[in-house]
Amino acid sequence: AAGVIQSPRHLIKEKRETATLKCYPIPRHDTVYWYQQGPGQDPQFLISFYEKMQSDKGSIPDRFSAQQFSDYHSELNMSSLELGDSALYFCASSFGQEPFTLHFGNGTRLTVT
Amino acid sequence: AQSVAQPEDQVNVAEGNPLTVKCTYSVSGNPYLFWYVQYPNRGLQFLLKYITGDNLVKGSYGFEAEFNKSQTSFHLKKPSALVSDSALYFCAALMDTGRRALTFGSGTRLQVQP
Numbered sequence: 001a002a003g004v005i006q007s008p009r010h011l012i013k014e015k016r017e018t019a020t021l022k023c024y025p026i027p028r029h030d031t032v033y034w035y036q037q038g039p040g041q042d043p044q045f046l047i048s049f050y051e052k053m054q055s056d057k058g059s060i061p062d063r064f065s066a067q068q069f070s071d072y073h074s075e076l077n078m079s080s081l082e083l084g085d086s087a088l089y090f091c092a093s094s095f096g097q098e099p100f101t102l103h104f105g106n107g108t109r110l111t112v113t
Numbered sequence: 114a115q116s117v118a119q120p121e122d123q124v125n126v127a128e129g130n131p132l133t134v135k136c137t138y139s140v141s142g143n144p145y146l147f148w149y150v151q152y153p154n155r156g157l158q159f160l161l162k163y164i165t166g167d168n169l170v171k172g173s174y175g176f177e178a179e180f181n182k183s184q185t186s187f188h189l190k191k192p193s194a195l196v197s198d199s200a201l202y203f204c205a206a207l208m209d210t211g212r213r214a215l216t217f218g219s220g221t222r223l224q225v226q227p
Contacts, residue, residue: 004156033214033215041219042203042217042218042219042220043157043203043215043217044217045214045215045216048214056214058214090156090157092156092157100145100147100162100164100207101159101162102157102159102215103159104149104156104157104158104159105156106154106155106156107154107155107156109154
């Protein structure tokens with residue numbers, strides 16, 4: 001079965017650089033979520049989109065932005081990167097008729113040096 | 114504010130023994146509760162959820178969880194642990210409002226010894 005695809009799997013950036021993370025949800029899933037998981041921490045909700053509109057906002061820094069495109073894929077844009085942004089970034093998707101079952105991708109590991 | 118607590122950082126159990134991973138919650142309204150499992154360098158995999166109905170919920174890989182409203186708990190259980198069950202387990206909660214974002218507990222590392 002198709003799963004949530006995230007790219008890239010690993011990304012190394014320097015401080016003050018920008019990064020773009022991509023997420024391709026499971027086909028027919030209409031909602032995308034972004035989570036950040038720091039080392040040894042639980043996932044923290046950043047932002048979500050339903051039918052290409054922002055549906056909820058969590059602890060996403062102002063330096064970050066995200067959007068969901070017409071094909072339902074989503075991108076998380078991160079600017080002015082800081083060392084503290086080093087984390088695993090997960091995308092998850094869900095389907096309207098089963099809205100509470102999130103399917104997670106394998107994540108993008110971002111390392112800021 | 115809603116919160117999820119997993120009081121144990123790590124649970125150790127011998128293979129073949131029953132296992133329990135504890136979770137308590139604090140949400141207003143009707144809680145929607147979930148268990149996810151995470152293997153190293155992987156995303157979270159859905160195990161089971163409680164939305165409504167029977168308090169005992171059966172999920173993937175032989176896991177089950179019991180919703181206890183009076184104790185505000187949603188403990189994960191399995192009658193007979195496998196070494197391959199060793200992983201990081203997260204309990205999560207969602208309020209029955211328009212917000213769709215899960216709140217996760219801090220995670221419990223399950224170590225099953227052969």
